[in-house]
Amino acid sequence: MIMRIKDWLKDKISNKKIALFTIVGLLIILVVFLLIYAYNSKKKASGISKPEDDMILIPAGNFIMGSTEKDAMAGYEKCTVEEGNDCLVEDYFAEYPQRDVYIDNFYIDKKEVSNEDYNKFAEQTKRQKPFYWDDSNLNSLAQSVVGISWNDAKAYCEWVNKRLPTEVEWEKAARGTDGRIWPWGNNWDTKNSNHGTGGLPGYDSSDGYEYTSPVGIYLADISPYGVLNMAGNVQEWVSGDFKAYSGNDKFLHKNFGRPFKVIRGGAYTYSEADDHTSSRSYDNPVINSNEDVGFRCAR
Numbered sequence: 001m002i003m004r005i006k007d008w009l010k011d012k013i014s015n016k017k018i019a020l021f022t023i024v025g026l027l028i029i030l031v032v033f034l035l036i037y038a039y040n041s042k043k044k045a046s047g048i049s050k051p052e053d054d055m056i057l058i059p060a061g062n063f064i065m066g067s068t069e070k071d072a073m074a075g076y077e078k079c080t081v082e083e084g085n086d087c088l089v090e091d092y093f094a095e096y097p098q099r100d101v102y103i104d105n106f107y108i109d110k111k112e113v114s115n116e117d118y119n120k121f122a123e124q125t126k127r128q129k130p131f132y133w134d135d136s137n138l139n140s141l142a143q144s145v146v147g148i149s150w151n152d153a154k155a156y157c158e159w160v161n162k163r164l165p166t167e168v169e170w171e172k173a174a175r176g177t178d179g180r181i182w183p184w185g186n187n188w189d190t191k192n193s194n195h196g197t198g199g200l201p202g203y204d205s206s207d208g209y210e211y212t213s214p215v216g217i218y219l220a221d222i223s224p225y226g227v228l229n230m231a232g233n234v235q236e237w238v239s240g241d242f243k244a245y246s247g248n249d250k251f252l253h254k255n256f257g258r259p260f261k262v263i264r265g266g267a268y269t270y271s272e273a274d275d276h277t278s279s280r281s282y283d284n285p286v287i288n289s290n291e292d293v294g295f296r297c298a299r
Contacts, residue, residue: 055299056173056227060105063172064179066245067095067278079273082197087273093251094244095278098179101168108165108173109296111216111228112236113156116141118148121156128152131288142214144234144294150261150285153237157297164239165298167280170264174231175277176224182231183223188272193221193232196269203269207232212268212292231266231275234294238262242282261285267292 067075072092079087115130119141122129131147132138138146148156150164157163165173174183184192194213196204203210207218216228223230230236242260244252260282266275269292283290 054110055107056110056225058103058106058108058169058173058225060103061177062100062102063175063177064098065101065168065171065175065278066098067092068098069093069096069251071098071278072096072251075273075276079271082271082273090251090253091281093248094242094253094256094280096251097245097247098278099245099247101172103168103172106165106169106298108169108227108298109162110226112144112234112294112296113153114141114215115139115143115145118145118156121159125155125159127155128288132291135291137211138291140214143212144215144229146212146234146291146294147288148294149288150237150283152288153295154239157295160297162297162299164237164295167238167240167262167264169298170230170236170238171277173225173227174223174265178224180224181276183227183277184220184231189220191220193218193229193266193275194268195232195266195271195275197271209268212294230264230277232270233266233268234292235263235265235267235270235281235290237293237295238264242280255282259284263293 072095073089075095076087076089076092079092115133118130121127130139130145130152133147154164180186182188182192191207194207194209194217213229213233215233218229218232221229221231221233238261240262242253242258242262243256261284263281263283264279266279270279283293
């Protein structure tokens with residue numbers, strides 16, 4: 001009888017231990033799950049909660065965006081000297097007016113997207129390779145990717161959990177808050193960026209590269225925040241439509257309102273007249289044959 005009681009007590013204690021260990025184990029699993037869920041929720045809730053690899057934080061605040069009427073005309077006149085009849089005055093007045101703009105903080109890629117980065121995306125998503133993928137002047141893995149459409153650029157940024165920057169974001173990242181003409185300041189220097197002669201074909205090797213350069217190689221072409229190569233190398237797709245700035249009711253471009261997307265910045269084919277921080281261009285979002293248009297992403 002006593003042995004039966006002992007066995008009964010032993011079994012009961014053993015069952016209690018098993019139940020206790022089971023409960024503790026389940027609690028540990030629950031805590032780990034909740035911690036992972038909380039981390040992922042926090043990450044999704046704020047895309048700028050912490051710095052990303054090779055991205056630059058652009059702080060919230062006001063900055064000077066666009067060009068004055070005087071600056072727009074000066075740009076056009078400079079273009080006519082450098083490029084002759086290829087210049088259109090309406091292209092320069094697309095930058096008008098100059099005004100004070102507020103923007104929240106965001107992150108932007110320090111460098112342009114390279115051929116190497118884009119090729120990984122194209123291979124994994126079975127997307128078409130860039131238009132100039134077989135051109136030995138433009139297809140080095142370290143060079144900025146070109147020959148991609150706005151749709152391609154948008155898809156890439158989404159693939160890496162980012163997005164194309166807005167036009168306002170792009171200009172603040174390039175210009176800072178003091179209204180500077182070029183990312184490095186107000187004095188043009190032919191050695192600072194990968195630029196061209198303007199016109200057609202516009203190639204110029206005096207700055208070190210006749211075509212696109214490896215991304216981020218021009219360290220003097222740097223914005224106040226540390227973003228590289230926004231005045232030269234390749235122009236960059238941004239997210240917005242090509243339309244008049246708020247306050248511009250007298251210099252209306254013939255292509256405002258058409259289905260075009262904005263392209264910002266200078267390029268290896270562009271001259272001093274077009275490499276400034278407020279420069280705007282545009283194209284159809286499906287066009288992928290531009291040899292001097294690339295992109296970078298934001299978050």
